[in-house]
Amino acid sequence: MQTKTTPGAMLKAMREKPPLVQCITNYVAMNIAANVLLAAGASPAMVHAAEEAGEFAGIASALTINIGTLSTQWIDGMQAAAKTAASAGKPWVLDPVAHYATAFRRNAVADLLALHPTIIRGNASEIIALAGGESRGQGVDSRDPVEQAEGSARWLAERQRAVVAVTGAVDFVTDGERAVRIEGGSALMPQVTALGCSLTCLVGAFAATAPEDIFGATVAALSTFAIAGEDATLGAAGPGSFSWRFLDALAALDAETLDARARISAA
Numbered sequence: 505m506q507t508k509t510t511p512g513a514m515l516k517a518m519r520e521k522p523p524l525v526q527c528i529t530n531y532v533a534m535n536i537a538a539n540v541l542l543a544a545g546a547s548p549a550m551v552h553a554a555e556e557a558g559e560f561a562g563i564a565s566a567l568t569i570n571i572g573t574l575s576t577q578w579i580d581g582m583q584a585a586a587k588t589a590a591s592a593g594k595p596w597v598l599d600p601v602a603h604y605a606t607a608f609r610r611n612a613v614a615d616l617l618a619l620h621p622t623i624i625r626g627n628a629s630e631i632i633a634l635a636g637g638e639s640r641g642q643g644v645d646s647r648d649p650v651e652q653a654e655g656s657a658r659w660l661a662e663r664q665r666a667v668v669a670v671t672g673a674v675d676f677v678t679d680g681e682r683a684v685r686i687e688g689g690s691a692l693m694p695q696v697t698a699l700g701c702s703l704t705c706l707v708g709a710f711a712a713t714a715p716e717d718i719f720g721a722t723v724a725a726l727s728t729f730a731i732a733g734e735d736a737t738l739g740a741a742g743p744g745s746f747s748w749r750f751l752d753a754l755a756a757l758d759a760e761t762l763d764a765r766a767r768i769s770a771a
């Protein structure tokens with residue numbers, strides 16, 4: 505059996521056997537997130553209706569849930585899908601977009617946390633607030649440095665028994681015991697909407713490929729974004745050209761390059 509011990513090996517394995525990933529994401533993210541998964545080598549399906557989301561989770565290899573553009577009907581679909589994934593032992597990822605902003609979002613996230621997400625991916629403001637801290641987030645945008653969220657992430661990972669990924673200028677990943685920082689990316693990334701949401705879907709794709717190593721899979725997804733982000737910056741005139749260059753860079757990234765350039769350090 506092939507070993508999937510490095511980000512590059514996981515990327516290669518994903519492309520050899522593209523996993524079906526059910527992405528319940530927001531209206532803003534749907535298109536770019538699906539294109540990100542295709543460029544990276546996975547098979548996305550944006551399936552959220554309450555009538556079918558639970559059934560679909562039974563055939564997908566991983567599930568991702570993002571509360572960006574929430575409504576009551578969507579919550580029913582999210583709950584059904586998360587219950588199926590959890591009871592089947594399939595990895596599922598929670599992206600708690602701006603959960604601190606309203607009671608509706610806070611309650612939805614509390615109910616989803618009770619279904620034990622395998623991975624939680626958010627920006628620094630979201631992770632600080634999930635751990636009960638004072639965040640400075642404004643709507644969906646983070647206003648806090650990742651360093652400030654590291655303690656919150658460790659606490660949340662222990663409490664939820666989940667891998668927690670905090671993204672920003674330097675990303676941070678922990679399972680409560682181990683922790684790493686990942687450097688790379690581009691200051692243009694937060695200028696393009698829904699790249700974080702797309703990353704959440706890619707984390708699901710890597711988790712589907714390496715369910716035996718959820719921490720490693722999360723690190724691999726973030727490293728893939730970090731290197732593709734660096735490559736897309738070259739020649740980009742601004743967020744517009746960065747956006748399409750980013751898809752091209754993801755598709756062009758190979759396993760060897762990823763392993764040679766990923767900057768992952770113990771934290």
Ligand SMILES: Nc1ncnc2c1ncn2[C@@H]1O[C@H](COP(=O)(O)OP(=O)(O)OP(=O)(O)O)[C@@H](O)[C@H]1O
Pocket residue numbers: 601626627628644645646671672673674675688689690691692693694696697698699700701702703726729730733
């Ligand atoms: N200043 C930065 N420099 C380098 N990379 C960055 C920077 N800010 C964000 N990134 C990268 O952008 C990607 C998305 O992370 P971000 O924290 O912006 O997500 P987000 O706030 O949830 O985004 P959204 O809600 O718009 O989807 C990650 O790969 C992250 O490493």
Ligand SMILES: Cc1ncsc1CCO
Pocket residue numbers: 530532533572573601644697698701
């Ligand atoms: C802009 C925006 N609004 C709700 S979700 C979303 C995408 C980035 O999180």
Ligand SMILES: [Mg+2]
Pocket residue numbers: 601626627644700701
């Ligand atoms: Mg976000």
